[in-house]
Amino acid sequence: MKVAVIGAGISGVTTAYMLAARGCQVTLIDRADTVAEETSHANGSVVGGTQIEPWATPGLQWQLLKWIGREDAPLLVRWQQLPRIAGWGARFLRNCGHRQFMRNLQTSGRLTRHSLKVFAQLRSDGAVAAQDYALNTHGALKLYQSVAAFEQACTEAETIAALGFDARPVDPDECVAREPGLAPVAATLAGGVLYVDEEIGNCRAFARRLAERLEAQGAELKLRSAVERIERDGDRVTSLGTAEGPIHADAYVVAAASYSAPLLATAGIRAPVIPIKGVTITVPAEPWADAVQGAVMDHSRLFGLIRIGGDLRASGSAEITGYDTRPSAARCDAIIRNVLELFPDFLRCLDTAEQRRWAGVRGNSPDGPPILGATRLRNLFLNIGHGPQGWSTSCGCADLVADCVTGATPAIDMDGLTLARFGG
Numbered sequence: 001m002k003v004a005v006i007g008a009g010i011s012g013v014t015t016a017y018m019l020a021a022r023g024c025q026v027t028l029i030d031r032a033d034t035v036a037e038e039t040s041h042a043n044g045s046v047v048g049g050t051q052i053e054p055w056a057t058p059g060l061q062w063q064l065l066k067w068i069g070r071e072d073a074p075l076l077v078r079w080q081q082l083p084r085i086a087g088w089g090a091r092f093l094r095n096c097g098h099r100q101f102m103r104n105l106q107t108s109g110r111l112t113r114h115s116l117k118v119f120a121q122l123r124s125d126g127a128v129a130a131q132d133y134a135l136n137t138h139g140a141l142k143l144y145q146s147v148a149a150f151e152q153a154c155t156e157a158e159t160i161a162a163l164g165f166d167a168r169p170v171d172p173d174e175c176v177a178r179e180p181g182l183a184p185v186a187a188t189l190a191g192g193v194l195y196v197d198e199e200i201g202n203c204r205a206f207a208r209r210l211a212e213r214l215e216a217q218g219a220e221l222k223l224r225s226a227v228e229r230i231e232r233d234g235d236r237v238t239s240l241g242t243a244e245g246p247i248h249a250d251a252y253v254v255a256a257a258s259y260s261a262p263l264l265a266t267a268g269i270r271a272p273v274i275p276i277k278g279v280t281i282t283v284p285a286e287p288w289a290d291a292v293q294g295a296v297m298d299h300s301r302l303f304g305l306i307r308i309g310g311d312l313r314a315s316g317s318a319e320i321t322g323y324d325t326r327p328s329a330a331r332c333d334a335i336i337r338n339v340l341e342l343f344p345d346f347l348r349c350l351d352t353a354e355q356r357r358w359a360g361v362r363g364n365s366p367d368g369p370p371i372l373g374a375t376r377l378r379n380l381f382l383n384i385g386h387g388p389q390g391w392s393t394s395c396g397c398a399d400l401v402a403d404c405v406t407g408a409t410p411a412i413d414m415d416g417l418t419l420a421r422f423g424g
């Protein structure tokens, strides 16, 4: 079977790899010069249970009203975007109910557990090695400064643990034992939740390694090729329109992140995915003797500081501002200020000549889980809507989508993961 996959970020590359492993003849298409040039380029790098809570959280709807237009808001919605995201926003707000939140959390948990298994399988098969993508298994620590927030986190950790993730509450001494860089601020901590099995790895390096394998196995990698249209005849896709001419295949997978929505619209498919911008700042860890070893996430200041090989990456921010992927100085500076409040010694790493500032747009679905598998066009499939979790769930999503394309039974229940939940 010939399959064309649109988008060579982590979602498209892993999907192409899984399809090739099932005997398909794959063409992987991207408009960029290289693999993983967009959202998969310099993301937060964390893989596992720390990211499974959907952003549509009980109570968030009231917070959002207060945050609209505020430059320092954790989730900044720009006024001019409101008309463009109205339909998506209404769905997002409907998912802030407790019952919907729990359902979406369980779906994300089920998918992420499956994905971690597929990650491990790819390593044991030799498709990628730990050193190919700077795999770091030191674990992740979520920190809480107020007793009330920590108590609530302990209850939430029980829920996360019940979903199959090793999430344990730890006291400030254990936080410092795990991350000695916290010693100067130990007295300000109420506690933390330790995610022992959390993995950290360079998403772009992983995608590139897998793409090299794919090419070596005979798959076609078509770079600098933007898909402008999806052509259809009745309930089937007939070709992809590009400036270089049409691309024909038996089946087509769209894995173009937030750009999938306008592309799918050319074939009459409505997919509720919008771009939400985030930023990262990457610096060398070496100047700071007690630099973070794994991943530290600060609950009140809403940033992550992550060790990736010899680098530290500060990650955060959520801004609804369309497809603008320039890292704004204000948002980057705000993250750096927050990191310095917790880790004053981070200052040693902040030589501006060595700072790499980056922004990418997550493609968020309104309820949290991604949108995978079949559409009402019989040979068109989706791997989109991953939001803040697309690296964590990449291998699992790819495995499920490859099964959908080839007519095999997916390894986990697809309920809550397909376009059907939005009536598509």
Ligand SMILES: Cc1cc2nc3c(=O)[nH]c(=O)nc-3n(C[C@H](O)[C@H](O)[C@H](O)COP(=O)(O)OP(=O)(O)OC[C@H]3O[C@@H](n4cnc5c(N)ncnc54)[C@H](O)[C@@H]3O)c2cc1C
Binding pocket: 006, 007, 008, 009, 010, 011, 012, 029, 030, 031, 032, 035, 036, 037, 038, 039, 040, 041, 042, 043, 044, 045, 046, 047, 051, 225, 226, 227, 228, 255, 256, 257, 258, 259, 260, 263, 277, 278, 279, 280, 315, 316, 359, 360, 361, 362, 363, 383, 384, 386, 387, 388, 389, 390, 391, 392, 393
């Ligand atoms: C600041 C930040 C931190 C994050 N941290 C984490 C984290 O710690 N853990 C985690 O699991 N996830 C994290 N994420 C989310 C994760 O990075 C994304 O979910 C993931 O990279 C999405 O991968 P993708 O392949 O779907 O999209 P992309 O990497 O954006 O790939 C889509 C590809 O499609 C191509 N494309 C688009 N339109 C077309 C077209 N018309 N024709 C041809 N090609 C096209 C693009 O060029 C691009 O290469 C983070 C995201 C951000 C922004």
